[in-house]
Amino acid sequence: MSSAVMNSPEKVPQPDTGIEKWMLRLYVAGQTPKSIAAFANLKKICEEHLEGKYQxxxxxxxxNPTLAKDDQILALPTLVRKLPEPVKKIIGDLSNTERVLVGLDVRPVS
Amino acid sequence: MVKTTHTTKPPAELLLKSPTGINGLDEITGGGLPQGRPTLVCGGTGCGKTLLAMEFLVHGALLFDEPGVFISFEEKSDELSKNFASLGFDLNDLAARNKLLVDYVHIEKSEIEETGEYDLEGLFIRIGHAIDSIGAKRVVLDTIEALFSGLANETILRAELRRLFRFLKDKGVTAIVTGEQGDRNLTRYGLEEYVADCVIFLNHNVSQQTATRRLRIIKYRGTSHGTNEYPFLIDEQGFSVMPISSLGLDHPAGTDRVSTGITRLDTMLGGEGYYRGSSILVTGTAGTGKSTMAAHFVDAACRRGERCLYFAFEESKNQIIRNMRSIGIDLEQWVNTGLLKFQNSRPTLYGLEMHLVAMHKAIEGFNPVIVVVDPISNLVAAANEAEVKSMLSRLIDYLKMKQITAFCADLTMAGSSRERTDVGVSSLMDTWLLLQILEASGERNRGLYILKSRGMEHSNQIREFIMSAHGVELQDVYIGPGGVLTGSARQAQERRESAETLEHRQDIERKQREIERKKTVIEAQITALHAQFEAEKDDLELVIAKENQRDKTIVQGNLAIARSRQADDVSHQQESAGKTGKGKRS
Structure with missing residues (x-):
């Protein structure tokens, strides 16, 4: 995870299928063990369950401290599901995959 | 993680304080809240925590040039703006001028899923950013307990709260943290554990259907502070605490005097009346003329063109005007010219604090020179004695500060000690007049004493207080062997005395006439005697003359005889003539 990744949206190429698109935003504060773990966990979960349709x-x-206000961020790390609506928030290092999936409302691929 | 910017704190030689700008609170705390430290304000719902906190920020921004950050966990920015607009605080304007920053922190448990470790660095960043962006010196967290309902992991929360308060201290900001009252602790989540410097408790009690708000400083480390429960008010001017003796008895004491409106009473009070800016208490049982004295005082003041404010707790304005007209005082003219204002309210209408506010506001608005409270005893109906006393002492303190002469009437119960006031305020008063009913020979008459009058010579005598169609007159009472006489007994005594005097005078006149008469008689006698003497004297002189004539004739006769006998010695002749004379006479 480079600092470039940390500070700019990582565009994941995806086919324009017109189906559900997942826009996820991960708020962190510097490269702390927690934020690194959260990013790694998130990446892993997305690859497994939302391949090709997430961002x-x-x-x-x-x-960018001002951005904390817009998404009402208190705890860090916080994962915000911007899309699909409604907005959902998951706080913590995302180590509990089950709970992240529940929080994101992702049905596990059967 | 955030590198907390360690702003240099002043060396902790002396505890610096941030004034709140809230009426009374700064007096109780001896200057304000501890600077650079968090203060906990706790209390039940609707007790005014948010208001106190917001006033701290607004006053800081407006009066002390200390910008503030309001982190709200409960109300949104626009809601806060609306709520405080009614108090005359324009939060939006302050925000536009970078004096105030309101940040609404939204926590909704249902929107949050917790997975694994986290911290509250996001909140820290937000607070830190808000502080840095406007250079804030003051921060309010209202109320941080919302975190407990929004986040499940209390262990993390408590650790983070501890860090938060340290973070605030490191930032060097003076913070107010509000907390809801808990069952056993001061706050529901034990926030007092983290805020060790200053704890203020707000209380909202209802007793006898009247709500009273009170404030108490539970703890203020490193400084002395008022420890009482202080009543406070929230009205359209905001928050104001009424410290019982916040003014520290340092009000000015003028030597100006002001007439009582009753000439004889002026005379009794060293000839000039009350001191301006002093407090006057008139006590008496029902119908002794307390309101009448007030009316005289007011009338005299209005004649001098001074503004008077009359708080009537017993009678309506029209009733007072009518009643005073019957003793020849026309108060209506002063009402019409705007010099006199009546403020009527039932004591039971609202609590004491509201009375005090209403009075404060009326005084601020009207700016009078004289304030009449008639009667103070009726306020007891609205609260208990101790509360009334504290309220009155605050009112009197306030009036003295403003150099307003206060005239308070107090109704005492018949039968109780005369030198005792129902609300125990006599010690606050500078001049105390006692109106007393003197019952004797089947009638009730009014007597007036001056029980005390600080700083001036005053008469120690009782005067009879007479109400006539021309107002009040004070008369000397008859003090004699039979005791003090008033009313018709006095008049009878006076008549008796005047009759006696008349008799005395007549007696004297009679005696004087007698003297005159005697003198005349004696003088007449003297004249008569004199006349008699003159008459006798004339007779005797006539006889003497005759005798002399005869002697002469005899001598001449003898001489002739001698000549005829041709006597030789003249001297013999003379001698013999003498002898002859002698012999004739004997």
């Missing part, structure tokens, strides 16, 4: 944006609040 992760990592926002470092140390760089």
């Amino acid at each position: 992760i944006e990592v926002i470092d609040l140390l760089v």
Whole structure:
């Protein structure tokens, strides 16, 4: 995970299928063990369950503190599901995959 | 993680304080809240925590040039703006001028899923950013307990709260943290554990259907502070605490005097009346003329062109005007010219604090020189004695500060000690007049004493207080062997005395006439005697003359005889003539 990744949205190429698109935003503050773990966990979960239809944006609040207000961020790391609506928030290092999936409302691929 | 910017704190030689700008609170705390430290404000729902916190920020921004950050966990920014607009605080304007920053932190448990470790760095960043963006010196977290309902992991929360308060201290901001009252603890989640410097408790009690708000400083580390429960008010001017003796008895004491409106009473009070800016208490049982004295005082003041405010808790304005007209005082003219204002309200209408506010506001609005409270005893109906006393002492303190002469009437119960007031305020008063009913020979008459009058010579005598169609007159009472006489007994005594005097005078006149008469008689007698003497004297002189004539004739006769006998010695002749004379006479 490079700092470029941390501060700019990581565009994952995806086919324009017209189906559900997942826009995820991960708020962190610097590269702490928790934020690194959260990003790694998220990446893993998305690859497994949302392959090809997700987009992760990592926002470092140390760089852009004003952004914390818009998504009502308190705890870090926080994962925000911007799309699909409604907005959902998951806080913590995302180590519990089950709970992340419940929080994101992702039905596991059968 | 955030590198907390360690702003240099002043050396902790002396505890610096951030004034709140809230009426009374700064007096109780001895200057304000501890600077650079968090203060916990706790209390039940609707007790005014948010208001106190917001006023701290607004006053800081407006009066002390200290920008503030309001982190709201409960109300949105626009809701806050609306709520405080009714108090005359324009939050939007302050925000536009970078004096105030309101940040609404939204926590909704249902929207949040917790997975694994986290911290509250996001909140820290938000607060830190808000502080840095406007250079804030003051921060309010209202109320941080919302975190407990929004986040499940209390272990993390508590650790983070501890870090948060340290973070705030490191930032060097003076913070207010509000907390809801808990069952056993001061706050529901034990916030007092983290905020060790200053804890203020707000209380909202209802007793006898009247709500009273009170404030108490539970703890203020490193400084002395008022420890009482202080009543406070929230009205359209915001938050104001009424410290019982916040003014520290340092009000000015002028030597100006002001007439009582009753000439004889002026005379009794060293000839000039009350001191301006002093407090006057008139006590008496029902119908002794307390309101009448007030009316006289007011009338005299209005004649001098001074503004008077009359708080009537017993009678309506029209009733007072009518009643005073019957003793020849026309108060209506002063009402019409705007010099006199009546403020009527039933004591039971609202609680004491509201009375005090209403009075404060009326005084601020009307700006009078004289304030009449008639009667103070009726306020007891609205609260208990101790509360009334504290309220009155605050009112009197306030009036003294403003150099307003306060005239308070107090109704005492018949039968109780005369030198005792129902609400125990006599010690606050500078001049105390006692109106007393003197019952004797089947009638009730009014007597007036001056029980005390600080700083001036005053008469120690009782005067009879007479109400006539021309107002009040004070009369000397009759003090004699039979005791003090008033009313018709006095008049009878006076008549008796005047009759006696008349008799005395007549007696004297009679005696004087007698003297005159005697003198005349004696003088007449003297004249008569004199006349008699003159008459006798004339007779005797006539006899003497005759005798002399005869002697002469005899001598001449003898000489002739001698000549005829041709006597030789003249001297013999003379001698013999003498002898002859002698012999004739004997």
